[in-house]
Amino acid sequence: MSSPRTRVAIIGSGNIGTDLMIKILRLSKTLEMGAFVGIDPESDGLKRAERMGVPITAGGIDGLVAMEGFKDIEIVFDATSAGAHKRHNDILKSHGKTVIDLTPAAIGPYVVPPVNGEANLDQQNLNMVTCGGQATIPMVAAVSRITRVRYAEIVASISSRSAGPGTRANIDEFTETTSAAIVQVGGAEQGKAIIVLNPAEPPLIMRDTVYCLADPADTAAIEASIEEMVKEVQSYVPGYRLKQKVQFDTIPADAPIRVPNSDEMASGLKVTVFLEVEGAAHYLPSYAGNLDIMTSAALRTAERIVETRAAKAAA
Template sequence: MTLAETLGPARPGGAGTATVAVIGTGAIGRDLVAKIHRSPVLECGLVAGRNPDSAGLRYAAELGYPTTADGIDGLLAAPRPFDVVFDATNAMSHAEHWRLLEPLGTLLVDLTPSKVGRMVVPTVTGTRPQAGRNVNLISCGGQASIPVAHALAERFAIEYLEVVSTVASESAGRATRLNLDEYVATTQAALTAFSGVRDTKAILNISPAVPPANFRTAVHAVAPGCTLEAVRAVVDEAAERVRAHQPGYRVTACTVTGDRIVVALEVTAHSDVLPRYAGNLDIIDSAAILVAEQYTAGLGASATVPAVGSEAGR
């Protein structure tokens, strides 16, 4: 029996809903399925992986969703294209997934640091009509740091930006470890694109600490003439906007010493399947769900795709 026969005839989504699929059944994919399950507007039509015994496929099946161990081929065999596909695999695979899905008119939400699509940070980019249907969510460090870095660059004359993220070893899966170079390069490129600062650096640390430490990101900036009061006001406003879709996001410290700014951020996961320390996975998944739900709100009218302004992210 083919996958199309297993899934049955195409079932049209309800008004204001979108049928979605997830490629990738690691921790990110599993959490995406959990978030889709709770979404009032996203309907999970398929979860695709490569390992038939993966925890992600078992979890999706327990929730009653169709699964396939044929990866992208299984997704392409579905009876009709999905409105949205979440790619939770790796940067090397993403380009091929986009080549295959682009002709189908699907919105592809990329959770890998491939830098193939248009870079998106929801609280910074917002939504507007856009022809491109490949949305790149940069990295967990990018999602945590760029709202603050962008806000600081809008208010102060930033000469240098550095972002240091630390993730627990337990929350850094195989794809993350395969994509370390892409993670650093894509995060650094996004910092420059969204801040306008040419001199930037991105660093990722994987901590073996036991018990696992919460996901942390530190934003370092050089900005002559700023004050702690002004910096803190900007940072708190940016953080409050992020908390609208990621309640575990908080500022743990903010200091100004001479022309040097340091903002310490921590993200704890609010998830049905992730431990609290896996805020790195939760923040990028929460952004992905927000992008899909905003896109869904425009289906049947004038669909909108979150994208960066001007030339950033192209």
């Protein structure tokens, strides 16, 4: 006899919340949708949830707390905005709920599943960084586990069509949160993040570029580390892949370059990684890989929380 699934709620009926709901309904063997929450009763996400038999409310966080089944919900995903998340978290914390934050609010520790996914599963609030962070931080970490990374810079390019109002409202938080996570999770000494909303038609697939200024090291070892990390990400985001071979450029000691945002001059090894992320098209088309990698990472994290709790209970 199978054990009961853990009931979860999603706050935010936009692109990210709706895609995550569909993933839980279609893919998860341990999670069950207990509530889908929005503020616009006419939103496509709420209407879709209702058609799929998921309990809904258009009353926001207050509507969620008032729902009959709220007491049975253990994990709440917040897919709204960084500004709204603080109040949401305060309320959910007072009710003893575990919160997985898909906004750049960064109240809880940063979580990137293949890098530090097992480290913070007992925390009340876990932050999923950003879509760009989920795609690129594993590559920075893959380099930093081989050699010191003095500086890492990432450029995330996504289709304008896959950037909803929540994403657009959080551009500043995106850059700040991703830059901090490049250091705290990726292991670089300094980090910088840039996001590009590409209006091209037809829409282009998510593309990411990662630049690392590293100490000299065995390039074959770095490349192997990167390829191994790509496979780890592909275990939950099948459309994640290297666009071309990793590039290496030597910066000689007699011709150093200036490290961005500092007066330091440095030589060493420049590592460049080109990625693309194709989405699973659970809600938006496959070009929206930025949506897919964020929701896939959140789903993976919630399932690991449930599995860890079950293992502890059985011990």
